[in-house]
Amino acid sequence: MNPDLSRERAAASFNPETITVILDGSPERTRRRREIEGLVLNDPSFQHEDPNFLSRSERYELAIKKSALMVQKMREHGISDPEEIYWFKSFVHRGRPEPLDLHLGMFLPTLLNQATPEQQERLFMPAWNLEIIGTYAQTEMGHGTHLRGLETTATYDPSTQEFILNSPTVSSIKWWPGGLGKTSNHAVVLAQLYTQGECRGLHAFIVPIRHMGTHEPLPGVVVGDIGPKFGFDETDNGFLKFDKLRIPRENMLMKYAKVEPDGTYVKPLSDKLTYGTMVFIRSMIVGDSARSLSRACTIAIRYSAVRHQSEIRAGEPEPQILDFQTQQYKLFPLLATAYAFQFVGSYMSHTYHRISAEIQAGNLNELPELHALSAGLKAFTTWAANTGIEECRMACGGHGYSRCSGIPDIYVTFTPACTYEGENTVMMLQTARFLVKSYKAVLSGKRLDGMVSYLNDVSQHRVQPHPVAGRSLVKDINDIQNLVEAYKQRAAWLVVAAAKNVNTDSKRGKRKEDAWNKNSVDLVRASEAHCHYVVVKLFADKLSEVLDVAAHRILSSLCLFYALHGISKNTGDFLQAGLLTTLQVDLVQQRVKDLLAVIRPNAVALVDAFDYSDTQLGSVLGRYDGNVYENMFEWAKKSPLNKTQVHESFHKYLKPLQSKL
């Protein structure tokens, strides 16, 4: 063990295991998670070379080999609980995506949710046994966010009782679905349904795309890989183009909408339920934000405790870089954010399950707020984690840029989350729509529940365009409840201002939609403030559940630090809204620096508590034992460019040139 890390761990004021259990939810879950990780770590068939040394084709091949093995082993070990499957998968693939993700995560669930009993009977077992391997083909080259704009058509031909699938333009080619490029032989295809001469909107079809025996593309199908991306080397994101491909009528997923043999269209009863899946996935992404940022923080903070550089006092030995205030100021806000998002992630997951149960019981009341909250928090947390991961990388100096740091991999794996499952700005505007609607409801006399209930007081409120000079709402900047209140008032102030501006522009004769667009920057700002309030509130709420005194103390400091740092980065808002005086802003900025020193002795223990094994971190810089330099040297020697000491290129290109010049 590196002596710096030993010293850091000995100096911590709390036991990291206590916080690990808090993060997992219970000792039993911590135990089981570790047990499942052990199944992978101790299985020699899951050991492999660092994928960074492989070409993309080799990485894909390695991934599919491991995915096949993973399915087999999960069945052998009897792992079937969704959360346990998630753990097993992420241990096997070390947090990276894999070619069967869409089959397991979208194709099978879609069959379960949208297929008729007859279709399930016919398709589910073959899919379960990987004879049918499917993906979910929705996005097209020219259409992502705006589903109504999708161009792929499915035209019903009653004479043969078939649908004709067609890609009328280049922009209509299905683009991006994971596992489509090479792996799948089927796809759920979203297409505009035409029957009896009328367009009936988007519907889902089970479409065979490759021969189940030979794996050759079927006639009428052009399919392939969309080429290299920033990351996701293991995944064959694909394209799919139909040239009037015919599929039997029975391949339309008909649990809700139907097309009768004669072409008569039967409407679905409700479309609220597909809504639920979207909410679920976005809530999951909040948890992904927390985990990805936690991993990057673990690497950067451990490395900063081990790395010595420069000098604080002339002539003395080089200090740990974690002792530089500027380094603390880079990393500790991210550490606090990682903790905040961990708690927000588990709140979202619990809330989703609670509200799902109510939906099953027919109560849809809370769904709109959950929908708005999951959209906004998805955007808020992915943006913050995305920036934060790169800040962690750059806080590691040059070595952060080496693939051996593991952070480039975390970044390229995570960053698409800002775009997929709802582009972040679009998400923020969805939340804004809910906030403005809620505000209008208040104005018309309704009372609100849930996270937006602060809008209830808005009319008789202190929310004013500008502060009364020298007065402020916050009595004590060290009282977390005071700060939660300040975040709440800031959100209220921005929501009201944006809503009023939209309203004013509408009254001035702008079309409602143009007024919305013209104020969308402010609407996004209001949504962000709302989400920020929710995150601070949920972090503060969590503290009451922490019973261990030492854990409570450090998490309280971290929560206070998160709230104060957020204010110090947005002082303009708090000053403009009259929530703080300039003198208080000075105090906040000073207190943020004081808290850096409070967190400093516990920083390593706080990342240890995230409990990532070395294998899962995939980082030489972030090793638990701190043995960095020797391992970096061993890692480098394995670089493919070192397979021979002499490089042929020298003899081939440079040597002949010497005589010519």
Next chain:
Amino acid sequence: MNPDLSRERAAASFNPETITVILDGSPERTRRRREIEGLVLNDPSFQHEDPNFLSRSERYELAIKKSALMVQKMREHGISDPEEIYWFKSFVHRGRPEPLDLHLGMFLPTLLNQATPEQQERLFMPAWNLEIIGTYAQTEMGHGTHLRGLETTATYDPSTQEFILNSPTVSSIKWWPGGLGKTSNHAVVLAQLYTQGECRGLHAFIVPIRHMGTHEPLPGVVVGDIGPKFGFDETDNGFLKFDKLRIPRENMLMKYAKVEPDGTYVKPLSDKLTYGTMVFIRSMIVGDSARSLSRACTIAIRYSAVRHQSEIRAGEPEPQILDFQTQQYKLFPLLATAYAFQFVGSYMSHTYHRISAEIQAGNLNELPELHALSAGLKAFTTWAANTGIEECRMACGGHGYSRCSGIPDIYVTFTPACTYEGENTVMMLQTARFLVKSYKAVLSGKRLDGMVSYLNDVSQHRVQPHPVAGRSLVKDINDIQNLVEAYKQRAAWLVVAAAKNVNTDSKRGKRKEDAWNKNSVDLVRASEAHCHYVVVKLFADKLSEVLDVAAHRILSSLCLFYALHGISKNTGDFLQAGLLTTLQVDLVQQRVKDLLAVIRPNAVALVDAFDYSDTQLGSVLGRYDGNVYENMFEWAKKSPLNKTQVHESFHKYLKPLQSKL
């Protein structure tokens, strides 16, 4: 030509060619740059496959092949002016680094600057003819920023008149030098010189590392590639470990310091001149920031003009995404920043050459300020460009994530600039040191020149801890000179505050160095404000040189927008310092939104003016003709995963599994 782009270009209020010439500096330079690009574009031997489809080893091989050809062709074309070499190289390698970068950019210049005439005689021509291929080995695994910490030793042995080079620890292994891993047979090695039992500090040695005929590593040398990085696939960044390697005394670069045959050490007269190289490289990086961000903006803005998505008005066709206010708010501040940095880059380059001439004439007065300015601006511009490039990528939705967008490549090529040639936070603190020193000089009665002269007025100044309520310094938020003044006051306010805090902590009994560290967050903040002021000022100054009325009008709007947007993102500072009232902040935020609409019709022409050819941009999304989707499809088909339609992995791993499950 895509009709959207034609329309955009027709609607522009100015001729992009006018601005291209302003950016280049003269019509002649524009002409010559295009001529040189033509030499590369029209040469079939420089055509090649997209490197994104190649493995890292293939990318290295392609790069070295092209570098050899490049050297040969430059001599054929008689290109020898440093700037023209820079252009030719960047056209050949399309902005990517290449294996001979360190040989051409560091090894040869070091010979010219630090070798004795005898050494130049012996080494320069072989190096010029690529018989000697060299790199510059300074950074070690454990030591980057802090040069005094470097561990490699060069111990003089008078009995054989040799230096013994040794790497005493793993952390002392040379790490990162470009071209070291496979390409070089020599290196300039920085090592602690020991002679007559005493350490004389860092000195440079010419060290043969590979046999010039066979290219085999020499005995006593362990050398290789450090492995894959986030980017820089073309470069063999290497490691180098010495096991008591002996080199002749004559291989120490002895133009300044010397070791006599008997081991007597002769000190250099001055070390100010090596200082100059550092300043030069950092000034160049400011230009790199401008170019990299300009390229990313070109791609994102052209694509946003071509891409249609979602709806502003229900039922109408999907609008160009550039019409969404949120999209404008993402991209236009970056466009304005790219322009600002272009002007700052050329200012730095001119200033460097002006001051160099003075240094040659023995006048070193301006060097400290130039040193501080180049450090701070290097950090300020690289941080902003780094974040900005990723914002451009994410503004392209999912397709930004595809390698065919070109932006991932721009990002990974650029991002190391935040760390190399001076880690950014360290750079900001160097600037802060100069600012605090200047402030102290003012207090002791000196008058300052140059960019820091604003500190002269600080004593009799309006700089106060807090504002007089309701009053402000800015009379007209639409007057750029008023805004320059506001940025200046903000910088003064922050410099004075940080300096006072350091002083107070020192007086309270803290050691000076600890007081510095304890206030380093504020010192960085002060440096950033100083740099921000310089950038706004230089942009505003540039306007007076723009004679064309139409070009002047749009660049003035862009400059005003840059200044106002910067205020709106830092309202806290301006409110805290009492430079703006809350009412004015509202107006600034409103004006920023109004200016989005002013820039909108000129956005495409403004990126056209950067004048990047399609080849140089390397982007399907950013094509000049806007023909995006067809080209994306053609590009994707070339993915290596599409070499066969049937994937062997399916038959190898999934098929056998079907029977087992």
